[in-house]
Amino acid sequence: MQNRAIFLDRDGVINIDKGYVYKQEDFVFTDGIFEALKYFQKSGYLLFVVTNQSGIARGYYSKSDFLKLTEYMLDEFAKKEIRITKLYYCPHSPEAYCQCRKPNPKMLFDAKKEFDIDMKASWLIGDKQSDIQAAMNAGIENTIYFGKGETTAKYKINSLKEAIKLISSACKKNF
Numbered sequence: 001m002q003n004r005a006i007f008l009d010r011d012g013v014i015n016i017d018k019g020y021v022y023k024q025e026d027f028v029f030t031d032g033i034f035e036a037l038k039y040f041q042k043s044g045y046l047l048f049v050v051t052n053q054s055g056i057a058r059g060y061y062s063k064s065d066f067l068k069l070t071e072y073m074l075d076e077f078a079k080k081e082i083r084i085t086k087l088y089y090c091p092h093s094p095e096a097y098c099q100c101r102k103p104n105p106k107m108l109f110d111a112k113k114e115f116d117i118d119m120k121a122s123w124l125i126g127d128k129q130s131d132i133q134a135a136m137n138a139g140i141e142n143t144i145y146f147g148k149g150e151t152t153a154k155y156k157i158n159s160l161k162e163a164i165k166l167i168s169s170a171c172k173k174n175f
Contacts, residue, residue, distance in 0.1 A: 009050065085111075124143050141154060
């Protein structure tokens with residue numbers, strides 16, 4: 001049996017997007033993120049972070065800065081008994097035209113291959129249309145847009161508590 005996953009963008013979903021966040025003092029978790037991830041984890045989903053980090057290529061911060069902040073974030077989750085299965089990131093600028101930068105689906109396909117993910121039973125929560133497009137490009141139909149503006153996502157939410165309700169409701173329909 002394949003695994004189900006919740007894919008989350010970092011900036012704008014896990015933390016408040018202040019633009020090129022790489023310092024611990026600038027990293028503020030979004031309201032409801034701990035409760036949402038605990039719920040998803042208890043519901044049997046593997047948790048993944050998929051994030052574009054073009055600030056590395058642009059020279060705003062180093063890969064080491066990013067990894068240090070990532071370690072802090074994962075430690076904060078671990079304190080609350082939340083396990084992120086794996087974090088995937090793209091360090092390239094948009095001009096690099098790489099395969100890993102969302103809206104390209106490489107990070108999602110890498111997780112699928114590495115962890116035997118059932119993309120049809122999985123979800124992506126993102127705050128940009130590129131997140132939603134990456135999910136669609138990877139065969140993930142259950143897309144949640146947590147942001148302002150127009151989107152092609154299946155669902156649009158204003159809080160992570162709404163994501164819990166959506167996913168809970170969808171799971172009950174499938175059983």
